[in-house]
Amino acid sequence: xxxxxxxxxxxxxxxxxxxxxxxxxxxxxxxxxNPYPPSPRVAAALASFATEQxxxxxxxxxxxxxxxxxxxxxxxxxxVVITHAGxxxxxxxxxxxxxxxxxxxxxxxxxxxxxxxAQIQGASMFTQALSADWSLxxxxxxxxxxxxxxxxCVVNPHAPSGYFxxxxxxxxxxxxxxGVLLVDEAYADFVDTQDATDAxxxxxxxxxxxxxxxxSKGYSLAGLRLGYLLGHPSLIQPxxxxxxxxxxxxxxxxxxxxxxxxxxDYAQQTWVAVRKDREVLAGGLxxxxxxxxxxxxxxxxxxxxxxxxxxxxxxxxxxxxxxVRYFATPRLRDSLxxxxxxxxxxxxxxxxxxxxxxx
Numbered sequence: 001x002x003x004x005x006x007x008x009x010x011x012x013x014x015x016x017x018x019x020x021x022x023x024x025x026x027x028x029x030x031x032x033x034n035p036y037p038p039s040p041r042v043a044a045a046l047a048s049f050a051t052e053q054x055x056x057x058x059x060x061x062x063x064x065x066x067x068x069x070x071x072x073x074x075x076x077x078x079x080v081v082i083t084h085a086g087x088x089x090x091x092x093x094x095x096x097x098x099x100x101x102x103x104x105x106x107x108x109x110x111x112x113x114x115x116x117x118a119q120i121q122g123a124s125m126f127t128q129a130l131s132a133d134w135s136l137x138x139x140x141x142x143x144x145x146x147x148x149x150x151x152x153c154v155v156n157p158h159a160p161s162g163y164f165x166x167x168x169x170x171x172x173x174x175x176x177x178x179g180v181l182l183v184d185e186a187y188a189d190f191v192d193t194q195d196a197t198d199a200x201x202x203x204x205x206x207x208x209x210x211x212x213x214x215x216s217k218g219y220s221l222a223g224l225r226l227g228y229l230l231g232h233p234s235l236i237q238p239x240x241x242x243x244x245x246x247x248x249x250x251x252x253x254x255x256x257x258x259x260x261x262x263x264x265d266y267a268q269q270t271w272v273a274v275r276k277d278r279e280v281l282a283g284g285l286x287x288x289x290x291x292x293x294x295x296x297x298x299x300x301x302x303x304x305x306x307x308x309x310x311x312x313x314x315x316x317x318x319x320x321x322x323x324v325r326y327f328a329t330p331r332l333r334d335s336l337x338x339x340x341x342x343x344x345x346x347x348x349x350x351x352x353x354x355x356x357x358x359x
Contacts, residue, residue, distance in 0.1 A: 145176070183209065210229050
C-alpha cells in the first residue's frame with residue numbers, strides 16, 4: 001500500500017474478473033460472452049476503416065451512433081449517451097448522482113462491480129436479499145429509501161440467476177424510489193418470456209430511470225468495450241456534458257458499433273440460437289440431476305446434484321479445460337453459473353459432467 005493511496009481505496013478489494021485463458025484450447029463458459037461471432041458487417045467496417053482517421057480525435061459525442069441507437073429504441077438522441085462498455089456507464093451514473101458518503105443500493109446477490117464502484121466513489125453500499133425465487137422483495141423500495149440511496153441498480157434479467165422482472169414491477173419501483181433507478185439490461189437481448197417488455201419504455205415516462213445496454217453480449221463485441229445509457233434528457237445531459245471523459249469512445253468502436261446496431265437481422269438470429277441452445281443445455285443439466293433456475297439470459301445457474309460439491313465440480317472442469325463460474329458466497333456456493341456455448345461446447349460440458357458425477 002502506498003502512503004499516497006486514498007484510505008477508501010486502500011481498504012477495498014478490486015473487481016475479480018472471470019478467468020481469460022490464453023491457451024486457445026479451453027472451452028470458455030465462464031464470462032457470458034455470446035458464443036456466435038459478430039455481424040459480418042463488423043468485419044466490413046473494420047476492413048473499410050481508413051487508418052488516416054486515427055490521426056485525429058473521434059467524434060466527441062459519437063453522434064452518428066447515438067442517433068442510430070435512438071432510432072432503434074424509438075427515443076430522442078438527447079436520451080442517449082455512449083460509453084466505454086457498460087462498466088463505464090455504471091461508473092458515470094455513480095459519479096454523477098451519488099456524492100461521496102452517499103449510498104448505492106442493489107440486491108444480494110448482484111453484479112459484483114457495483115460495490116467496487118461505490119467504494120471508489122467513497123459511497124456505501126446497501127443491499128437487500130432477493131426472495132427465494134430470485135424476485136425483488138415487496139419492501140425493496142421502502143428499504144432502499146430508508147437507507148437514503150441516491151442510485152439503485154437492478155440487473156434485469158438478473159445475474160447470476162437469470163430471473164426476469166416484469167416491466168410493471170420496475171415501473172412501480174421507479175415510482176416508489178426517491179432516487180434514480182438504473183436498470184442494467186446487459187442480458188435483455190436473450191429474453192423470450194411471452195409479452196416481455198424491456199425497460200426502455202420507462203425512459204419516456206419517468207425522469208428518474210436510466211437503462212444500461214451493452215454491445216458485449218447481444219452483439220458479440222465483448223472485446224471492443226462499448227455500451228450506452230438511455231434516460232430522460234435531464235439525467236443524460238450532465239453525464240454527456242460534465243462527467244463523461246473527453247472522447248470516451250474511439251473512432252473504431254463508433255464505426256463497429258454503428259455497423260452492429262444496423263444489422264438487427266443478424267443479431268436477432270444469434271439471440272434465437274442462444275435461446276434454443278439454452279433450453280437444450282438446461283435439459284441436459286436437469287437430466288444429470290442439477291436444479292436449474294429458469295433463465296432469460298445467456299447463462300444458467302445450476303445447483304449441483306445431491307451429494308456433489310459445486311466447487312469440486314468447478315475445479316475438475318477447469319482441470320479438463322472447461323471453464324465455468326463459481327461464487328463462494330452463502331447463496332451461490334452450491335451452484336455453478338454456466339454460460340450457454342455453442343451446441344458442441346455444451347455437449348462437451350455435459351459429457352464431462354456426466355463423467356465427473358459418476359466418479
